[in-house]
Amino acid sequence: MAIDGVTFPVYMDNQSTTRVDPRVVQAMLPCWTENYGNAGSLHHALGEAAKNAIEESRAKIARSIGARAEEVIFTSGATESNNLAIRGVSLHPRNRRRHLVSALTEHHATLTPLRRLQQSGFDLTLLSVLPAGHAEAGRIELQQAEEAITDQTGLVSLMLANNEIGVIQPVSQIAHLAHQQGALVHCDATQAVGKMNLNVQDLGVDLMSFTAHKMYGPKGVGALYIRGGRPTVKLLPQIEGGGQEGGFRSGTLNVPGVVGFAEALTISLQELTAEQSRLRQLRGQLWKGLRRDMPELTLNGPDVERDEMRLPGNLNCSFPGFDGQTLQLNMPQLAISSGAACSSSQPEPSHVLGALGIDEDAIRSSLRFGLGRFNTSAEVEFACQHISDAMDRIKSML
Ligand SMILES: Cc1ncc(COP(=O)(O)O)c(C=O)c1O
Missing domain, CATH: 3.40.640.10 (Type I PLP-dependent aspartate aminotransferase-like (Major domain))
Known part of the structure; x- marks a missing residue:
């Protein structure tokens, strides 16, 4: 189903796998x-x-x-x-x-x-x-x-x-x-x-x-x-x-x-150069949109401004005070990962974030976004709103 340029569920897990073109x-x-x-x-x-x-x-x-x-x-x-x-x-x-x-x-x-x-x-x-x-x-x-x-x-x-x-x-x-x-x-x-x-x-x-x-x-x-x-x-x-x-x-x-x-x-x-800059722009929009509602959000991994240091479509951040899996359950229209998708059948916290010295609570509150070829700016806007709504819902239940 697609409404106003947004296809549901919104898929932002492209580091896990991608839709076949x-x-x-x-x-x-x-x-x-x-x-x-x-x-x-x-x-x-x-x-x-x-x-x-x-x-x-x-x-x-x-x-x-x-x-x-x-x-x-x-x-x-x-x-x-x-x-x-x-x-x-x-x-x-x-x-x-x-x-x-x-x-x-x-x-x-x-x-x-x-x-x-x-x-x-x-x-x-x-x-x-x-x-x-x-x-x-x-x-x-x-x-x-x-x-x-x-x-x-x-x-x-x-x-x-x-x-x-x-x-x-x-x-x-x-x-x-x-x-x-x-x-x-x-x-x-x-x-x-x-x-x-x-x-x-x-x-x-x-x-x-x-x-x-x-x-x-x-x-x-x-x-x-x-x-x-x-x-x-x-x-x-x-x-x-x-x-x-x-x-x-x-x-x-x-x-x-x-x-x-x-x-x-x-x-x-063939599409690499244009796609890299499009994904960087979308990631910038996502990072800014998420921080609008949650300024205390922390970035996991290298600076998103350092192009040579980070894959263009990747964003990984921790949402202090929230559990990543609970957030996911409250966002049925958004496909993203908490920790690595490959290991999400194992409940242990991500070994990658652990190697960065991130504490267990922050790891459990982390989400990974993998933007890809089929994502649009309207989808990014939707994702920011969907996450914000999920956080409000979880807070109201506490
Ligand atoms: C860095 C890395 N290496 C290896 C693999 C395994 O690839 P495959 O699913 O083709 O076996 C993955 C898949 O998640 C990966 O991200």
Whole structure:
């Protein structure tokens, strides 16, 4: 239902996932009913057509991130890509290095495989980040990274943009430090690809994970960039079978998903500059509108004015005196997150906000807004009013 430019429910949870762009759906449609072959069946025309669709998509995606087609493999999403990168490097029989470096604010899809490796005997260093209140809250300090990475470090795994507070990490500088010690670098760029200008050469990473459903593409399809050339990135496959994707990831390829992924990334990059400034404007309107009714609101994460430091559509703030989940229950027309959506089935307070030194009450009172392609200024105005009404309703019940 839409009234005066506002579509209900108003969706502002684009860091969790995004609506598939209708142009992406159009590109995918023929892959279900016409071009439905198995990309591994090369003995007939339908298989060949599917294979061609995959390879065209691979070439487009690779070009978009500054890679060569043979350096990109498809997976089921960024969780799988992160697991393959982290476990694949660490558990490769030729790997002699037993130390891993990452950060406290990483996604569970990074932290969980790292902790599993730690349980099996690897040393793990999780870097802390600048605290709440700092203009660069959530950023890793280079000096800390430099001290942590040694000639025993096998892999440094860091995200480029954070899914909860949108902070952008100095990945290229840390990659440089890691390479000086002979360590490989993996980057979880799930929230960054399609949302900011990036290139694997400039980032200087050896492995990079990303996924289609954060950029208006389908769920269940992701990619891992694996740098070619020397020194060789040695990866132990985590899913074995028919040897697809160069043996790194067996399984029949998701042709509609891959085609949709390429289309989604192409559109995102074509519209990137205009979309970034539109989202910054909407976020500015949201931040101002929220503070109009609640001046004591606190911002979580880096300064929203520091464009180079924060994803354009992300806003995370704490509403002192309110519980985020109670607020959500009182805002049935607004889809947003309290803490990370990926972990909202677990009631514990967000580990990301905890790493910023934010106290538990403030974490429980936090909400994350993820503005995206389909949000409008009228929706932002509606959201501010809806939240204000919810706060009044909760206060009147106390
Ligand atoms: C930073 C980050 N990494 C990894 C993931 C997992 O991605 P996927 O849902 O494709 O497995 C997410 C999704 O929430 C994410 O935000």
